[in-house]
Amino acid sequence: MNYTSIFHRPKNNFAYAYDEDTLHIRLQSKKGDLNEVTLIYGDPYLWKNDKWLYKKDPMFLAGSDDLFDYWHISIKPDNHRLRYGFICKDSIEAVVYTERGFFNEIQNHCHYYFCFPFLNKIDVFTPPSWVKDTVWYQIFPERFSNGDPSINPENVGKWGEAPTSSNFFGGDLQGVVNRLDYLVDLGITGIYFTPIFEASTNHKYDTIDYLKIDSHFGDKHVFKKLVEECHKKGIKVMLDAVFNHSGYGFEPFQDVLEKGEQSIYKDWFHIKQFPLKEENKVNYRTFGFEPIMPKLNTENKEVQNYLLHVAKYWIEEFNIDGWRLDVANEVDHHFWREFRKTVKSIKPDVYILGEIWHDSMPWLQGDQFDAVMNYRFTNAALDFFAKQTSTVEEFQNELTKVIQSYPQHVNEVAFNLLGSHDTPRVLTMCQGETQRLKLLYVFQLSFTGTPCIYYGDEIGLTGGDDPGCRKCMEWDSTKQDLDLFFFVKKLLSLRKKYASFRSDGEFAFKDLAKDILSYTKTAGSEELMFIINRSNVKKEIQLPDNFNHVLDIWTNQYVSKHLPLKGHDFAILLKNFK
Structure with missing residues (x-):
């Protein structure tokens, strides 16, 4: 037995309150090393004859990556408190793993064991329940639809011309209002807007x-109408908050430029020395190396008050449903804790989404964000489906690692995107092969989490890195890939119809055949099995005995025992439990 690979810590993704009565406990061990893991657990205050009273329940193997197995159990402690340990068995021996190390026998005193002191309801991570069933659509307002030409910027370009980093085409909020029925028809239930506040650029990240x-997007009147119309149609609205940095034209920054050390706003920014500019050198911290984006000092109380006022204002006045937080990992944790308290006190079910591209557990402990943009999912999915640079095993390993990095209720509201204004268009990543993109959508829209479609991806827009990925939406139906549109629409209708298709479902990879990706989603009495053939070779797949004579909900045909699957094809098999 490999003792050095056995690991548990009673915190974060290894031991957490799933709800006010339920604990989830996980154990990590070397891949393939253990045959069985049993949880030993009990109330630390229950004793008999000077011996601690405990129970034993088996844990199940929840998943494996390239290095580790992950064991899981869900329990409901009688008195909301717990001491616990693990019996680990391989083919040779059995050992007891506790907070104080490994033992050959079960220890009779609870002080040896890991501790979950008390399951306090207020400490339970509670993301908004509506999010896991939401399908998002990201809109870059300047390039989506021009609904009011009277507010166009000067020298506006012709709609559909090649985008540059600095040109404008006149997209606005009225244009979004005009196109809401299109989004409803597709099956969208949430819109994520990149910034809509006054800024000098076309992307508006320089507030x-x-x-x-x-003013190029409209005014507060049209925005209020937009939110109201969205809500009437069952669509949530999420805005982009750029609180890591401001724009060069931000009034407090202009005051510092003008008055230097005498400015009352000098502590609003990270200034190294005065003057702020010396020829080509800037003496203040910025986002990246962008001098037009000075970094805000969110440790300053006045800055905190100002930004928290902003966060409250758009919720109180316009009833928005979420905030996406730009460059969230570069802002201090203390500010985000205050941010959460502030916005949740106004609207408890508001969605807080952080832009973080890496492992994000420090931000997902219930005191800061509800979710992050799940680029770890994105990169794994693109490598497997679009670029085809990873194998089925490598893909499953990477996704398992992502799943096991976070508590289950964090995964249920993870923001799963394939592309955005910061990445090449997903069809371009697929080398123009629509069938690769279709398989990507099958996986994205059935994976645990809340999926997001970048505007135009559903009708086959292409483009490389910025500015290529920010081209104008194509509204001429003769130039749209309508087959792709109806494919996505059908997937979204199935996602809406079947609970196990959505995030309600328990996710598990299956091993049915070589080079075939397969997984199940289970919810209540309903189970779906997804089988995807990424290759261009026809496969004959033998189905498990418990999936005999089941309905393929995509083709609406019944399948028994053997499933013939063409190259670049898939099946979605439905089984209902009695």
Whole structure:
């Protein structure tokens, strides 16, 4: 037995309260090393004859990556408190793993064991329940639809011309209002807007006034109408908050430029020395190396108050449903804790989404974000389906690692995207092969989490890195890939119809055949098995005995024992338990 690979810590993703009565406990061990793991657990205050009273329950193997197995159990402690350990068995021996190390026998005193002191309801991570059933659509307002030409910027380009980093095409909020029925028809239930506040660029990540709609997009009247119309149609609205940095034209920064050390706003920014500019050198911290984006000092109380006022204002006045937080990992944790308290006190089910591209457990402990943009999912999915640079085993290993990195209720609301304004278009990543993209959508829309479609991906827009990925939406139906559109629409209708298709479902990879990706989603009395053939070779797949004579909900045909699957094809098999 490999003792050095056996690991548990009673915190974060290894031991957490799933709800106010339920604990989830996980153990990590070397891949293939253990045959069986049993949880020893009990109330630390229950004793008899000077011996601690405990129970034993088997854990199940929840998944494996390239290095580790992950064992899982869900329990409901009678008195909301727990001491616990693990009996680990391989083919040779059995040992007891506790907080104090390994033992050959079960120890009779609870002080040897790991501790979950008390399951306090207030400590339970509670993301908004509506999020896991939401399908998001990301809109880059300047390039989506021009609904009011009277507010176009000067020198506006012709809609559909090649985008550059600095040109404008006149997309606005009225254009979104005009296209809401299109989104409803597709099956969208949430819109994520990149910034809409006053700024000098077309992307608006250089905010000048956080309390004003950019005049090229409209005004507060049209935005209020937009939110109201979205809500009438069952669509949530999430705005982009750029609180890591401001724009160069932000009034407090302009005051510092003008008055230097005499400015009352000098502590609003990270200034190294005065003057702020010396020829080509800047003496203040920025986002990246962008001088037009000075970094805000969120440790400053006045900055905190201002930004928290902004966060409250758009919820209180316009009833928005979520905030996406730009460059969230570069802002201090203390500010985000205050941010969460502030917005949740106004609207408890508001969705807080952080832009973080890496492992994000420090931000997902219930005191800061509800979710992050799940780029770890994105990169794994693109490598497997679009670039085809990873094997089925490598893909499953990487996704298992992501799943096991977070508690289950964090995974249920993870923001799963395939592309955005910061990445090449997903069809371009697929080398223009629509069938690769279709398989990507099958996986994205059935994986645990809340999926997001970047505007235009559903009708086959292409483009490389910025600015290529920010081209104008194509509204001429003769130039849209309508087959792709209806494919995505059908997937979304199935996602809406079947609970196990959505995030309600328990996810598990299966090993049915070589080079075939297969997994199940289970919810209540319903189980779906997804089988995907990424290759261009026809496969004959023998189905498990418990999936005999089942309905393929994609083709609406019944399948028994053997499933013939063409190259670049898939099946979605439904089994209902009695």
